[in-house]
Amino acid sequence: MARRRSERQCLIFSLCLGLIFLSGFFHMKNKKISKSPKELLMSSMPCRAKTNVMFLKTHKTASSTVLNIMFRFVERYNLTVALPADQLVHLGYPKTFLAHFVEDFETIGQNYNIMCNHLRFNPSEVRKVMAENTFYFSILRNPIPLLESSYIYYKDTVPAFRISKNVNVYLASPLEYYYPENYKQNIYARNIMWFDFGYDNNAVANEKYVQAVLKDIEKNFHLILIADYFDESMILLKHTLCWDLDDVIYFKLNSRSQDTVQTLTPESKERIKTWCSLDWKLYLHFNQSFWNRIEETIGLTLLEKEVNLLRTRQKELMETCLLDQEAVGKDYIKDKALLPFQSGSANILGYNLRQDLDNRTLRTCQKMVMPELQYTSYLYSLQHPHKKRKRLGLPSLWTSSQEKMQLSTPN
Numbered sequence: 275m276a277r278r279r280s281e282r283q284c285l286i287f288s289l290c291l292g293l294i295f296l297s298g299f300f301h302m303k304n305k306k307i308s309k310s311p312k313e314l315l316m317s318s319m320p321c322r323a324k325t326n327v328m329f330l331k332t333h334k335t336a337s338s339t340v341l342n343i344m345f346r347f348v349e350r351y352n353l354t355v356a357l358p359a360d361q362l363v364h365l366g367y368p369k370t371f372l373a374h375f376v377e378d379f380e381t382i383g384q385n386y387n388i389m390c391n392h393l394r395f396n397p398s399e400v401r402k403v404m405a406e407n408t409f410y411f412s413i414l415r416n417p418i419p420l421l422e423s424s425y426i427y428y429k430d431t432v433p434a435f436r437i438s439k440n441v442n443v444y445l446a447s448p449l450e451y452y453y454p455e456n457y458k459q460n461i462y463a464r465n466i467m468w469f470d471f472g473y474d475n476n477a478v479a480n481e482k483y484v485q486a487v488l489k490d491i492e493k494n495f496h497l498i499l500i501a502d503y504f505d506e507s508m509i510l511l512k513h514t515l516c517w518d519l520d521d522v523i524y525f526k527l528n529s530r531s532q533d534t535v536q537t538l539t540p541e542s543k544e545r546i547k548t549w550c551s552l553d554w555k556l557y558l559h560f561n562q563s564f565w566n567r568i569e570e571t572i573g574l575t576l577l578e579k580e581v582n583l584l585r586t587r588q589k590e591l592m593e594t595c596l597l598d599q600e601a602v603g604k605d606y607i608k609d610k611a612l613l614p615f616q617s618g619s620a621n622i623l624g625y626n627l628r629q630d631l632d633n634r635t636l637r638t639c640q641k642m643v644m645p646e647l648q649y650t651s652y653l654y655s656l657q658h659p660h661k662k663r664k665r666l667g668l669p670s671l672w673t674s675s676q677e678k679m680q681l682s683t684p685n
């Protein structure tokens with residue numbers, strides 16, 4: 275009798291447990307059982323800023339603006355940056371990258387935090403320099419405006435550009451100007467992004483080969499940004515690396531005056547898609563994955579909100595720092611130490627800073643407008659004080675006593 279009662283009690287207990295479980299299940303189902311990647315990212319879990327980062331600096335893709343962001347981050351966290359050795363200003367480019375192109379690689383070894391100067395990607399050699407858990411990213415730009423930009427910037431140095439009358443004439447029949455014996459000097463004239471990633475920019479664009487390369491890039495890089503959506507790219511970067519908004523605030527660098535931009539005809543635009551078909555396919559693929567990544571992580575609503583915040587902060591800093599509130603032509607840059615490198619037929623713009631800034635603000639503003647070569651050389655002196663300075667043929671930004679103070683004061 276007692277046994278039967280205890281069996282009944284056990285049955286009732288099991289039924290109750292079952293009901294509790296089922297009600298919990300339905301409740302959860304209504305509320306969604308698992309978190310989407312977006313929810314996971316947005317949850318208030320604190321994250322830690324990634325400080326081991328390699329940026330593949332592609333050409334004419336807004337990469338100097340990204341380099342400036344990276345260099346300021348280096349200073350904020352006092353990181354070690356893999357800089358070009360000796361008098362080099364690029365990491366051996368256009369040669370395929372080798373670890374010994376980095377200053378002091380023999381002593382520092384696989385311990386650099388950041389690498390972002392121009393190089394032709396070579397994963398095994400890059401890994402010799404960068405820490406194990408490094409985050410790899412790069413940036414692509416629509417090949418149509420990119421080729422026009424490249425044409426003007428390399429007009430005097432690239433044979434195919436030099437001997438053609440203008441960009442539209444070049445694109446009407448590129449093979450009239452692009453000779454196979456000049457492949458090496460003509461890299462900027464066809465599929466330059468493909469070349470920067472380490473691949474053959476004259477390869478035949480068959481589907482199998484292209485797919486294999488895209489897979490390879492996906493294996494080597496955690497993130498590919500898109501210059502045509504630069505602000506959106508900065509927000510995605512900030513979220514992915516767990517950086518602050520101020521870490522990705524920038525002033526546009528290395529842009530041209532409007533009168534040195536050539537208008538592409540509709541035919542030329544179409545021709546670029548076939549002449550640079552490797553870059554075109556590369557761009558289409560990663561533009562798609564860029565937007566997929568935004569959807570999966572931040573979502574469009576938060577993206578828009580953060581892009582607006584970024585622009586507001588950028589405007590604030592422009593008002594604080596800049597005399598003219600905008601970039602000015604090379605002849606109007608007052609402090610020649612802040613003159614960006616000039617090339618080809620381009621008039622590369624720079625900035626004038628306000629005169630009334632206190633020392634600390636001045637230093638922040640100077641760093642934001644500092645062109646690639648000057649910043650590379652400055653960090654080189656900071657990091658390798660006993661080596662011979664890089665000679666840029668430009669006046670120094672600071673007098674030697676100011677410089678000594680800069681070098682000895684932490685940021």
Ligand SMILES: Nc1ncnc2c1ncn2[C@@H]1O[C@H](COP(=O)(O)OS(=O)(=O)O)[C@@H](OP(=O)(O)O)[C@H]1O
Pocket residue numbers: 332333334335336337338339419423424501502504525526527528529530
């Ligand atoms: N923030 C932002 N958004 C959009 N576009 C930008 C940005 N910053 C730079 N740029 C444009 O990028 C071009 C310069 O690219 P790079 O700095 O990569 O050139 S370089 O290879 O280092 O010489 C150059 O393009 P062109 O003006 O068409 O030549 C810059 O205007």
